[in-house]
Amino acid sequence: MLLELRPDYTSELTAILTHGLPYPRSLQVCLRLEHLIRDQGAIPATVGLIDGQALVGLSQAELTRLAEPASSKQKVSRRDLAACLASRTLGGTTVSATMILSHLAGISVFATGGIGGVHRGAQSSMDISADLIELGRCPVTVVSAGIKSILDIGRSLEVLETQGVAVATLGSSAAFPAFYSPTSGFNSPLRFDTVQDCARAMQAARALRLESGMLLAVPIPEPHASRAAPLQAAVEQAIAESEASGIASSGKEVTPWLLGRVNELTQGRSVESNVALIENNVTVAAQLARTYSALLDPPAPSQPPISERPKEISDANKVRGTIAVIGCMALDITSVMPASALVKTTYAGTVKFSLGGVARNVAEAAHKLLPGANVALVAPVNANFASRYAIEAIEQLGMRRDALLPLQTSRGVGVANLLLDSQGLLQAGVVDMTSVEQVTAEEIKSKLNDVIDMSKRSIAIFDANLRPEVIASVLAYCHERGVATLFEPTSLDKASRICHTFQTQRQPRLSMMTPNAIELRRMYDTCRKVQLDQEDRWFASIDLLGIDSDFRAKLDRRMPRWMLDQGIPQQAIFMLAFVDTLLVKCGSQGFLVAHRLNGPQGAKEDKHSVINEHLMMQYFPAVPAEIVNDTGAGDSMAGAWAAAYVQNGFASADAVRKAALYAQRAAIASLQSESAVGDLTRVMLLSLMRFYDIGSNLSDPVFRGIVRGKRAHQDDLSHVMSRAAAAGVRGQMLTGDSLEGSREAVDLVKKLSKSSDMQLSATVGCHPCRATEPYKHARGPDGYFDDLRALIEADIAARKQGQPRRVAAVGECGLDYDRLEHAERAAQLDMFPRHFALAREFKLPLFLHSRTSEAHVDFVRILNQSGDAHQLPGVVHSFTGTVAEAKELIDLGLYIGVNGCSLKTAENLEVVKSLPLDKLLLETDAPWCSITSTSVATPLLDDFPAGMAPIWRPSSVKKERWAADKMVKGRNEPCTIGQVAHVVAKLHSVPLDVLAEQVWRNTQALLHPSESV
Known part of the structure; x- marks a missing residue:
């Protein structure tokens, strides 16, 4: 405070x-x-x-x-x-x-x-x-x-x-x-x-x-x-x-x-x-x-907010936080040109004033993500218009201003004049940040002593607007006091200023750096030009990374070809001689994290990472997102990265991965905002929420771009998974609707698990509408179910080898009297109870289907006739029955799965409202069961939490106009589970994050009872 x-x-x-x-x-x-x-x-x-x-x-x-x-x-x-x-x-x-x-x-x-x-x-x-x-x-x-x-x-x-x-x-x-x-x-x-x-x-x-x-x-x-x-x-x-x-x-x-x-x-x-x-x-x-x-403390119209140094705060009343950001605060003048603009003339466009500057943007992002007065901005100001505007703006954001540095000069806050095209992308700009170069190392160190609590995990961030000798002095000061450091290169022209620091052999290591790809290249070229790679300390530091031929081969296979062609991984490794962690921003193509490890981590590699005892190289693909403004996304990423560090540290590869995803969400939020730093409420909200989609049909061909047997667009499953992860989906259960469908679901889980940190699982079983298929099996229904059993046994064998559980439930099974044209009633009544033996044998829950009230009567009767209905845990997914039917199922110990189809009518909403929260699970049943315009639940989606609409309700286009950053019209996706959760939370009058956590724990209790929640 x-x-x-x-x-x-x-x-x-x-x-x-x-x-x-x-x-x-x-x-x-x-x-x-x-x-x-x-x-x-x-x-x-x-x-x-x-x-x-x-x-x-x-x-x-x-x-x-x-x-x-x-x-x-x-x-x-x-x-x-x-x-x-x-x-x-x-x-x-x-x-x-x-x-x-x-x-x-x-x-x-x-x-x-x-x-x-x-x-x-x-x-x-x-x-x-x-x-x-x-x-x-x-x-x-x-x-x-x-x-x-x-x-x-x-x-x-x-x-x-x-x-x-x-x-x-x-x-x-x-x-x-x-x-x-x-x-x-x-x-x-x-x-x-x-x-x-x-x-x-x-x-x-x-x-x-x-x-x-x-x-x-x-x-x-x-x-x-x-x-x-x-x-x-x-x-x-x-x-x-x-x-x-x-x-x-x-x-x-x-x-x-x-x-x-x-x-x-x-x-x-x-x-x-x-x-x-x-x-x-x-x-x-x-x-x-x-x-x-x-x-x-009323503002005096004739008196600037800071015309002399702020009064000193006594030692007894100083408040020290965990992040200090040093560098420039700027007044951004942003001009947007029309699409048809030429050069050398003026155009009718839009011009707006906003607060920017790399250090200020980073500080705002960190401030929005941390409680209390943890973030202090150390930046020069004076009595001019730009400074007055900047000071008032940071006060309105609730940011502290005691670390600002008053200058008795004509220049205080910098000015950045930015020119954007009609798509919001930066085309050119003129920046005057010379005031920050007048700041001395002693002034900065004095402020750091006042505002950083050095007894806690803390970090000093500095941008490249500082003079090289000031950067070196501040870095040494922080190193002596155990304060981590982060360098944000700021621009291509200034990125190499840090190399002056690297030239001093006695200079301590930098903790982190967040360059973009071209800034990394400039620093790499500068360091090589002064032959830093010819020094013994460079060789000694790189040797400690343990990069052998196997590591290089994996790097060549797992990093994107465009990244290898540009030499980004090699340049990052080169810089690890001077810095412990690099986050290299590659714009619309994602980003790379290179991180030095201290000994064995036991961290799992995936198709985008290479890890040994001393080094982690992880590529994070971009999440497709509509772009409103890209001027502050990188700064937001750096601020969130630092916030994640002070909260959780980087002691493990997993902690670094989580921080990277946290930072990516902050960047996306800013990309979708008109401000340099967007509303990061959703980043905080998603850090508190986790969803498990219990009914996801990702093995359906539509997620490979195949519609009715014909290719309509490119395979976009990776984009679907990225959108799901960005929306807070931490787990999915893929539905097996037949023997072949179960095999596909299990195989897809194995494939996706190589590139995703999600908790992924599958069901194995026979959908009631496929109930005639077992009769066509070479060995009849017994052989069909033997083959289903073999899928579960193979999963158990893999788990004994240290693999996570892939088969989490038996099903989809049950009764569907609404679509008897697919399978007659007798076949459904025969196949449904056959699943019980698998569930009992392998102690797996049932993934159940019951459609129509007539089917419900037989459904409950069969469960009761099984002799141990209450001993067969399960969930009735995509529930559309009555209040009385729901109560009867809950009395049997079953959970109820809710998706868009469960929210179509006023009667449906009353049913969902009646469900006990400890018996509720959420799903999308993608690619089906979305909340459509005719659903009575649709008006309840008008007040999403701030910033959540773009990720829970992304814009969509027809399949003929497919785009990577948009959903396909008529095809539901797991990312929309936030819509279902939002409606259910409103029906139950509970906060959304509370509902999400309760449902997550319900899901874990049913599907992964032996795993940590």
């Missing part, structure tokens, strides 16, 4: 992490709340106790540590603070403790769900929350949904009055809210119409030097407010049960018990209301913090 910078803001999120919600939802909610805060232009600073330190502003790694069930932690109030710090206990702070730490940090606003109060029966127990007392002696404004409804609200308000606490309700009514309910039967003494009114009251209290705080009560928003009555009834029942059982007298354990019991009684609805009100509270608090900041 940037304490000397406003708007300032903290939140009691660690209580959610440690004692509020179950993991991983607790972490997901906290990260979501921090993004809501940033969206309002405020800076989130979650408070917690870690390793003997009271921290204001936590990294994602620290949030995760507090949230994980395995970690031992304590709920910390005022009385516990000193003891917990002394014992180095992990702790989530209560309202009272958060107020104390906020005040010490100079922060004036924080949000929570609801504050503590006077416990019922306090007239005999004297059980009064420390929250009320702290509000009377700590000048911090607490934004909450009132007082928790399990408490005595009337007496709590009396205590607050005695303590001199200003209590106000925000809105048109003075009614004091009671957490789940917008009313409690009591009124607040004060009421504010707007946050501006509240901010002015805070300003007046500050002027009067009042030492008491303020409680701003914000009623729970609709539609949750209208659901208050049943929730309050559940609260009253839980209270009665706690008193009857004696739990009511168990001290601080009673509140978690009551919340858990209310959640049980309301079947999870109380948790959804809880999340909704805290989201509303943090949004209001962030608006209040920003408004209050403007009142304390």
